[in-house]
Every structure is written in C-alpha cells, then in structure tokens.
Amino acid sequence: MSTMANSGEEQIAIRAPAQSGGLGASAYFGTPANTIVTLLCLALLALAAKVAVSWLVINAVFDGTPEDCKASVGACWPYLTAKLRYMLFGIYPFEEQWRPLTATALFILAITISCIPRLWSRWLLLGWVVLLPVLYLLMAGGAFGLAEVPTSQWGGLPLSFMLTFVGLVCALPLGILLALARLSNLPAIRILAVTFIELVRGVPLISILFMASVMLPLFMPDGVTIDKLLRAQVAIILFAAAYIAEIVRAGLQALPRGQTEAAQALGLHYWQYTFLVIIPQALKTVIPPLVSLFIGFFQDTTLVTIVGLLDFLNTVRTALRDPNWQGIAVLEGYLFAAAVYFVFSALMGAYSRFLEKHFRVGYD
C-alpha cells in the first residue's frame, strides 16, 4: 500500500510542471480520473447553482407582504426593503437619518480621495482634520439647528464604518510609533513598547472591549461615565495599534541596514531619516498584511455588541426579530450583511493590489 502511494506521489511530482504550463482541456480531462473528478465537480456546481437560482430568483417573492413570503419557498426580498433603513441606520431617529447617510457618503468620498496616491499631500491631512469634527457634528447634532442625537442611538453601517476607519486612522500612527519604540536603542522606551504590545496582543479584542465597559467604570469617580462609543473606539484603537506595530516592525527590519547608514551619511537626523527614508519604504513592503489586518478589523467591529452598541451585523440580526417577519426571513438578512461586508472587504483588497502595483513602478 505504502509503496503504491509513494510511486503515485512521484508520478504527480514529475507531471506537475508539465501540466501547470498548459491550461488547455488536458488539465481537466487528461486522464480518466481527472475527467471523472471534473465532471463530478461540474455536476455539483450545476446542482448548487440550480438550488441557488431557484431560491434567489425563480421562487423568490419580490413584492408583497409577510403572508406572501410565508406561502413561498423562495427568498423573501420585500423583507429587505421593509427593514433596509433599520438595518443600515439602526435606532438613529427616523426623520434624521439623512444625517448618517450624508456623513457616510462624505466619509466614503473622503476615503476614496485619500486612496489616490497623486493627491497625497499635507492638504489632504488638513482636510481630514477638518472633516472628522464636521462628520461628528453632523451625526451628534446639537448645533446649527440640528437636533441632538446621543451616541447611544448611533448604529448600523455608519457605526461600523466609523469604528473601523477612525480606529485604523488613529491606530496607524500610534502603531508606527510603537514599532519605532520597540526598535529603539533606549531600554526604557523599548520595554514600554514591548510590554504594551505583548499585553494587548495577549488578550482577545472582546476581552478588551469587555474590560473597557466593565472595569473602566469602576475606576471612575461616582456619577462620571465615559461615552460607551468612545470606550469602544479607544479599545479598538489601542488593540489595532499593537497589531499594526508588529507588522510595521517586520517592514522596518526587512529594510537593508544600508538605507539607514546612507541617510545618516547624508547628515539627516533621526526623525528626518526615519520618516523620509525608512518608514515610506517599510510601509510599502507591508501593504498586504496591513490590508488584511484592516479587513479583519472591519469585520471584528461586530464585537462591539458586547458593550451594547448596534453595529451593522447586529442591526441585521435584531431586524430578524421583528414579529411581523419572524421566522419568515432569516437567510435574506444574513445574505445582505454578507454581501455588504464582502463588497467593502473586496474593495479594500483590490486597493491593496493596486497600491502594490503602483509602488512597484521603478523597482521592476
């Protein structure tokens, strides 16, 4: 038995290079075994596609009431239209929901602009410094005739966006500083950075959020409360910073020592060569792990439900409990959430590939 297996492996090992060269039909139908596997896979795919299409389209209800849906065996799309605004904005006051909509649109626009390397400048940084308070004002109100909306009523997609991107925007500089501190020659700074990074990485995000909501109030004087959104946001920033620091450190250590020496020889002092020579190159090398971390964090923000914040996934989840629709539409809601998360995660992934290509210009 074992000799047979061995000889089989050898055969594969010899054949593999030849097959990987051509992508013709022979790769799939070259041998009887391959043909059978290919046909089997095709049949399974066709079956899955048939089930999916009949559920998603053919048997689906596109317009109607909960009763229509109950009678049908397909997907129930009226559910999504009925609950869409709740899923997107949660318990933000209904009449005021144009505000989170505008804020999210502005936010996405600003992120898109910031993604274009040609526009990177000090002005862009200044733009963000102005934009973030404006967005906050738009969401929170209490000035310029906007009704006040406490943060406890923020929810849905704007909340998920905010926690993710404000979190990462603040965590990135902090993470870079931590990475530099960890590589510092000064023992005190190095030990502080190592302690922080290892402590934060040593516990899951959910326990840090839990701590921020359970332990923190115990340290506060009586009657003093910190906004729970702020607590969650700070917890996410600190957590993300520790992970970013380690990724950036990998990038820093990957750079040849000659870069630093050359920069020092030119007479640049520490901050100059670090931020003009070392960091830009280090960040370029770590784009892929950084972006996967960002995508991970976008999805991890759903954990804020532990402190009683309704992020997008949780608005979708609570929308399912509407007694009018209960037991009728379950998969539809989760599919919608999955689609939204997928689109944004895929966009981030695509942007990462674009950046890698962009920066490789001049290297190859």
Place this chain on the structure above:
Amino acid sequence: MKISVRACRLAAGVLLLCSTAIAAQAATTLETVKARGKLICGVSMGTTGFALADAQGKFAGFDVDVCRAIASAVFGDPTKIDFVLTNINTRFQSLQSGEIDVLSRQTTMTYSREASLGIDFGPTVFYDGQGLMVAKSLEVASAKDLDGAAICTLPGTTTAQNLADFFRATGKKFELVVFENPDENNNAFFSGRCDAVSSDRSDLASIRAASKSPNDYLVLPETISKEPLAPAVRQNDSNWRDIVSWSVWTMMAAEEKGITQANVEEKLKSEDPEVQRMLGITDELGTMLGLDKAFGYNIIKNVGNYAEVFDRNLGEQTALGLSRGPNAQWNNGGLLYAPPFR
C-alpha cells in the same frame, strides 16, 4: 495583578479624553433626570415583545412601556426618554456606572444580585419561569417523561443549572447542547438536532411563534424555575426606587380599578376615594416623591394600565400570544398585587 495593570493602562488613556466631563455629582437620580430633561432607560438589544425597534427604529415592547410609565411619572411625557441598548453581560455595569437611570431588561430578581451588585429591584413586572418546548411528534406530555433528551439552550449558568437540578430530581438523564446565538439555537431545535429547547416560557412562546408551523410544537406544563422579571435601579436611592415601584404599581392598580387609557378622563370624576388619590384629584401623593400630583393620571393617559400594556405587547393578539397566567390580578388567580394608594 495582571488585569489591573492592563485596566490602568486603558483607564489612563481614556481619562485624558474625558477629564473635561468630570463634574462632582452627588445629586439624586430624580434631580439628575429632571435636570437632564430626559430619562435614560436601559433596554434589551432586541427581544420580541419586550423591547424591539420597529422598521423606523422606534422602540416598542413591555419593558419599553415600563420606561414610558416612569418618564410619564417624572415629566408627564412618555417621549422624554433616551433608550440605551444594554448587553446581557454588561447590563448591571451600565446601571452601576450611571450610564442609565433604570434597567428595564427582562432581568430576574435574585438574592445575590440584589445583595452584591449594588442595585435594587423594583416590583416584579412579569412572572416568568423556565420551561421546555418539544415537537408534538415526540409525543411527550410532561417534562418528567423526557429521558436522555438532547436539550438546546443559550449559555447562562442558571438555565443549565435549573435543568440539571430538575433532571436530578426526576432521576432521568439529559444532554445539554449550548448555542451562543439565539437563531442557531432555534434552528437546531426546529431541524431536530435537539429533542427539546429550554428557556423562559415567554421566550419559548416567541420561539414557537417564529416557527413555520407553531401548532407542531408544545410548551410542556412544567415550570422548572422562578424568574420574576423586574426593573432595577442603583442602590441607596430610595426616592428613585419608590418612583419606579409606584409607576409600576400605578399600572397594576389602574387595571384593578378599571381605569384605562380611554376612560381615564371620565374617571377623574370618580367617587372612589382611592381612584381620586391615584389620579391626583384629592391629596397630593405625587409631591411626596417629588413628582407632579397628577403622575398617576399621566401614566395611565400615556401608557395605559397593566392589562393594556400586557395585551399590546405580549397578549393573545400578538405574535407571542401569551395568556396572563401568573400575571393576572390577585383577585383573578394571579400574582399581581399593588399596595393601596393612601
């Protein structure tokens, strides 16, 4: 030791951000609420019948109506509320830290909670108890007949503990199947992964209502635990606890006296001295608690009596379809017994 270092680190980071918010606050909850102009009420993140936001994000439910009654008592206006969602794991901390004024969230009153958590409970607003639901096809009429059954539950030490106690008493075996997510829990039961599902009876009714064919499932008659659900407030603020308690008792007494949202205007002319005191016609009971003398009238006018609140959110006409059971008036075979207004 390790934990406190971590927590201090976090605290230090956040302290800076909130240092401006620090202000000495020795005021009572009522003063704080009145100064703020709004009641902050902690509710569940979404439970059918008890607290759930509709498609427009507006909250409705039994627990929500308790909040509205308190807001009516304090402000005469049931809309002066900010609802704060509380997670089941952190609900008591939200109350202790002053983030919310009252916790109205399907919370069972127990000895250790009242004694050690720094909170006080108001009157029981809903008498619940843990039960078991099975498929009718299982042909089981009593929980005592279940032997070797796989039972689905949500995590929570008391749920499992109650089952263990019950089955030890009956001398039968059972297997616990725990799910973190309610949807998974329900699907596991409906798909036959478990023989029974166990939760509070009100919750079982909601799970049953959510199934494609509710008539195929049966909630077994045994109630294996006592779950008196009550609103909670911070400890050592007896004025505020009184306000919460008497807001609830006003609704119960109103049902007993036959005062409804619709006829409360007529009842202002009632000859019954207790009704006159409740509605603030004679005496000034409200002012003793620092409220308007018409606080009782405001509660009934804005929210209704207990029966109306029950029927609207949990009753036979709703998706939950609960009967009054132990939540009927004391003179009607139930446990509701509001102290006299005098």
